[in-house]
Amino acid sequence: MLSPAPATLLDHYLGISRLLAGQLDFHSAIQSVAAEINHIIPHDHLDVCMIMLDGKYHIAYEMGIETAWGQPPPAPLAGSPIRAVLWGEEPFLLTADACIDPRFHFEGAFSAPIQQLSLRSRLHVPLKVQGDVIGALSCSSRAADLYSIEDVNNAQSIADLLAPYFFALRAADQAQRSAIVEAEARAREEGLRLGALKLTEALETERQRIGMDLHDQTLADLTRLARRIERLTHLPEVTGETLEPLSRGLQQCMQDLRQIIEQAKPSILQLFGFAQAVENHLDRSVSESGAVIDWQLTDDTGGAIDSLDQTVSIALFRIVQEAINNAVRHAQAGRISVRLHLVKSNIVIEINDDGRGPGISGKRTGSGLENMRTRARLISAKFDIRENIEGGGTCVTVLFPMISRPA
Known part of the structure; x- marks a missing residue:
């Protein structure tokens, strides 16, 4: 070239x-x-x-x-x-x-x-x-x-x-x-640090939840049992008939503790979803109560409720769980219904019963109700409890805005 x-x-x-x-x-x-x-x-x-x-x-x-x-x-x-x-x-x-x-x-x-x-x-x-x-x-x-x-x-x-x-x-x-x-x-290290922080926060939240659950019922029942035992020590003779209420109270405390332990383990909620977990709790609570109670669960969320962050899902489930427990244990209800549905961009959960209203069943106004309010507040959900206008009983409503779900 x-x-x-x-x-x-x-x-x-x-x-x-x-x-x-x-x-x-x-x-x-x-x-x-x-x-x-x-x-x-x-x-x-x-x-x-x-x-x-x-x-x-x-x-x-x-x-x-x-x-x-x-x-x-x-x-x-x-x-x-x-x-x-x-x-x-x-x-x-x-x-x-x-x-x-x-x-x-x-x-x-x-x-x-x-x-x-x-x-x-x-x-x-x-x-x-x-x-x-x-x-x-x-x-x-x-x-x-x-x-x-x-x-x-x-x-x-x-x-x-x-x-x-x-x-x-x-x-x-x-x-x-x-x-x-x-x-x-560095990003991975920071991610691990934040993950550890979130784990610590989750453990603290779980510790607080267990504390609330213990305080709601078990501690109060044990305190009452201790006072009864103290009174019995001043009696000249203690009969079997006198000890029977103590035995029932202890059995109830053991049942409550079993329930708290069960709730701390991986649940049906994590394995099968929200609706299945609520249905399981409804069936078990009614069966263990020995009462004749009709119950119904309706899920109209189209699967949206199972797309929530796990922290939110657990908090909502604990609120429903407490509302069902109140209806079964304290309201003398003959019917309980739970409805899960969507209103615009909000998930709405309604728990209705036909028992004694919230003003009559005194135990509903104690720590259990306050715990439900606290759990709702922690996930930025709206919580309401009121007496049903028609048919009596109680309606508990939880509204969670999906747009503003917490991280």
């Missing part, structure tokens, strides 16, 4: 140096100098192949014809058709027709683009910094026998201009990757 005059070559080399200045990434750098290189070495395809710091992979940045060589991810160095140059085994590669040159088609070579795009004339020279090969400059043409040894020398001069700049870009890219890895590590 006819080479440019020395003065013209110098102008192009100076142009390459000038155009490289200020380029901050590989793609923009190769794009900025491609035209100047084409004046020196005409080509259909140009690429700069960079060896990654691990020495095992390389990646190509190309101009002109797009090939699979320029597609991520980085490819193994051992499969490169120009590995002899990249490994420093050859000072350059020059071929009149790469389509039939066996040096480019060894076993395992990724040489398909050569055949697919008829890249016949090819030359490859190393990019070196302080004697180490960091990559290669490659020029290819669809015309056969286009390049000469003089073109190889010109290409090497270009490569010597590019090498320090591309070396600096590689170092900057590696520093950026390291910074990203470090930032991701």
Whole structure:
């Protein structure tokens, strides 16, 4: 191929140096100098192949014809058709027709683009910094026998201009990757810290819940039993009839403790969903009471209630649980209904019974009611308890706005 005059070559080399200045990434750098290189070495395809710091992979940045060589991810160095140059085994590669040159088609070579795009004339020279090969400059043409040894020398001069700049870009890219890895590590560490904090908060919340559950019933019952036992110590004789209420009270305390322990374990709520958990609690509470109580559960949420955050779901379930317990234990209800439905963007839960109203059943106005209010307040839900206008009994309503669900 006819080479440019020395003065013209110098102008192009100076142009390459000038155009490289200020380029901050590989793609923009190769794009900025491609035209100047084409004046020196005409080509259909140009690429700069960079060896990654691990020495095992390389990646190509190309101009002109797009090939699979320029597609991520980085490819193994051992499969490169120009590995002899990249490994420093050859000072350059020059071929009149790469389509039939066996040096480019060894076993395992990724040489398909050569055949697919008829890249016949090819030359490859190393990019070196302080004697180490960091990559290669490659020029290819669809015309056969286009390049000469003089073109190889010109290409090497270009490569010597590019090498320090591309070396600096590689170092900057590696520093950026390291910074990203470090930032991701810090983010994971922060995530673990926040996770531990949330776990601590969850444990504290659970501790408070157990405390409320114990206070609601068990502690009060044990206090009453202790006072009865104290009075019995002053009697000259204690009969079996006198001890019978104490036995029943202790059995009730044990039943309450079993229920608290059961609630602390992974529940049906977590395994099968909200409606199933409520249905299970309704059935068990009514069965254990021994009373004849008709109950009904209706779920019209279309599965939305099971999409809630677990913390919210558990809080709502505890409120429903307490309302059902009140209806079964204290209201003397003959019928209990629970309805789950949607009103605009709100989940609404209604628990109705036909027993004694909230003003008559004194135990409904104690700690159990306050616990329901507290649980609702903690998840930003609205809580209401009122006497049914028709048919008597009590209606407990909880409204949770899904848009403003807590994190």
